[in-house]
């Protein structure tokens with residue numbers, strides 16, 4: 002019959018087409034397997050894939066992915082910390098960084114004026130426990146920056162706003178007093194230093210030590226280096242709270258007594274200071290006296306207020322101290 006194949010021929014055609022179909026399926030399966038096999042993904046591609054997964058982010062042509070980031074040993078990892086009292090002076094001098102705390106936070110000194118007679122304010126040596134001294138230093142920095150005429154032409158003012166930034170970052174309470182080695186920095190200076198002391202009449206709310214040796218702490222050494230390499234004529238080391246104005250020196254040094262009296266007169270902080278029976282060792286004021294400054298420890302009224310008006314008067318006494 003026309004067009005009809007024999008039964009044998011039909012079987013042969015079916016078999017050939019069947020083999021073709023099997024072969025095609027096999028080829029397709031091979032291609033799919035090849036395409037789906039896990040590819041070794043290099044790091045830049047992984048980054049690009051991650052970005053592509055974010056709907057609104059398209060990689061810009063100028064962005065280059067670096068394979069790794071080597072930490073710079075000289076950077077300050079301050080952004081990884083939650084600093085309770087951050088401070089930036091938007092328009093004014095940049096601070097001089099005189100050293101770093103145990104945990105790598107910078108110790109910043111603001112400088113105002115160009116005169117030869119150098120005077121200094123230091124705050125925050127007892128960290129977050131006396132955080133209001135840091136707040137006061139910041140208020141004074143802002144004030145002096147806005148009123149540069151307050152600096153006599155023959156004077157230079159240094160304000161070290163926070164000697165103990167690790168304690169300040171840790172807590173605004175008793176727990177914030179010591180540095181990250183558990184050392185009371187105002188017992189760590191080399192003058193009249195002791196590792197331990199009789200706690201009778203002294204601050205004793207939490208464990209503290211004077212350190213493993215005189216000037217063992219990086220914060221203390223930074224301040225000692227700063228003071229010993231300059232000729233600071235007069236220094237106020239701020240504390241809180243309430244005990245008054247303590248002259249530096251052991252026994253109290255004459256110029257420091259005069260400075261304490263003058264400061265007490267304008268601030269109304271007690272002089273002579275309240276005697277709790279504590280014998281103070283390794284203090285910043287004693288060290289400052291040993292390198293030629295008239296120096297005092299001066300206590301704000303409480304642990305909350307900065308007493309700004311009184312301390313602006315105190316600043317004027319300091320700036321004009323001869």
Ligand SMILES: [Zn+2]
Pocket residue numbers: 127131239240241
């Ligand atoms: Zn203190």
